[in-house]
Amino acid sequence: MEKSCFICPVCRTGLFKTEKTYICQNGHSFDIAKKGYVNLLMSGNGGQHGDDKTMISARADFLNRGFYDKLSEEICKCVNEHCQGGGIVLDAGCGECKYTADIYESLEREDKKNTVIGVDISKEALGFAKRRTNKLNLAVASCADIPVEAESADVLVNIFAPFMPEEFKRVIKRDGMIIRVYPLAKHLWELKELIYDVPYENPETDMEEEGLTLVEKLDVKYDMEFKTNEDIMSLFKMTPYFYRTSEEDKKKLEEVKSLTCRAEFGIAIYKKNDHR
Numbered sequence: 001m002e003k004s005c006f007i008c009p010v011c012r013t014g015l016f017k018t019e020k021t022y023i024c025q026n027g028h029s030f031d032i033a034k035k036g037y038v039n040l041l042m043s044g045n046g047g048q049h050g051d052d053k054t055m056i057s058a059r060a061d062f063l064n065r066g067f068y069d070k071l072s073e074e075i076c077k078c079v080n081e082h083c084q085g086g087g088i089v090l091d092a093g094c095g096e097c098k099y100t101a102d103i104y105e106s107l108e109r110e111d112k113k114n115t116v117i118g119v120d121i122s123k124e125a126l127g128f129a130k131r132r133t134n135k136l137n138l139a140v141a142s143c144a145d146i147p148v149e150a151e152s153a154d155v156l157v158n159i160f161a162p163f164m165p166e167e168f169k170r171v172i173k174r175d176g177m178i179i180r181v182y183p184l185a186k187h188l189w190e191l192k193e194l195i196y197d198v199p200y201e202n203p204e205t206d207m208e209e210e211g212l213t214l215v216e217k218l219d220v221k222y223d224m225e226f227k228t229n230e231d232i233m234s235l236f237k238m239t240p241y242f243y244r245t246s247e248e249d250k251k252k253l254e255e256v257k258s259l260t261c262r263a264e265f266g267i268a269i270y271k272k273n274d275h276r
Contacts, residue, residue: 005088005115005137006147009042037126037138040147056096056125058237063098067224071265072099074220075181076106078269079155082177085112087154092143093161094118096128097136104135119146146171165209169272176272184219184264191235191261195249212270220265227258
């Protein structure tokens, strides 16, 4: 058995990894799924957790086409700037692990031997990760209760996922960094104009967080060219708009063959305040 980066969600002691399970010193055992992740989610055993298969499949398809590669490159650059070799990088809310895998490969190219962890509440999402790489440490878990030791992560990334400042401060080291990615006000504006009679801007993201210092904030903005209806529908289906839009409004997209749409992302980099 080898010591893993995860802790037991029952007794909070370290988990050891065997070929097919994770097990703690108190005998709590968790099977490793065929798709490579371990389910450490304790709250609620039934029902749907996180994004459903339709949204996840659409997002995987869309991201595989490279439309968000410019964002991924910027995220990888930020991680590399703030991560030394040998540490832990944690992707909180990793989804189907497009960005997580890109981060791992980026660190490898720089010869930084880091452990890269991804946690997401959706086992459907993590089921896609193995198609990208088998080098990640993946667990089904909530961003509000991450199964890792306190002050264990050097860098935490949080990309379009719930931002849980108290839990994030718990898991990152003193002087650790948090890289937060969120949509700006006009993100996907042209898509909204096609769907809605009165499109609305995304709400402004509050940057102030107690116990964290905002050290850098940057914007990533560029135009995406969609040349087929398939591309446009992949984008639409991976967004929450797909579930909030009437059937009548959805039909407005069916005949659209091309679209120039603006991508606008914000990246906020925080440093944990050291209270030693």
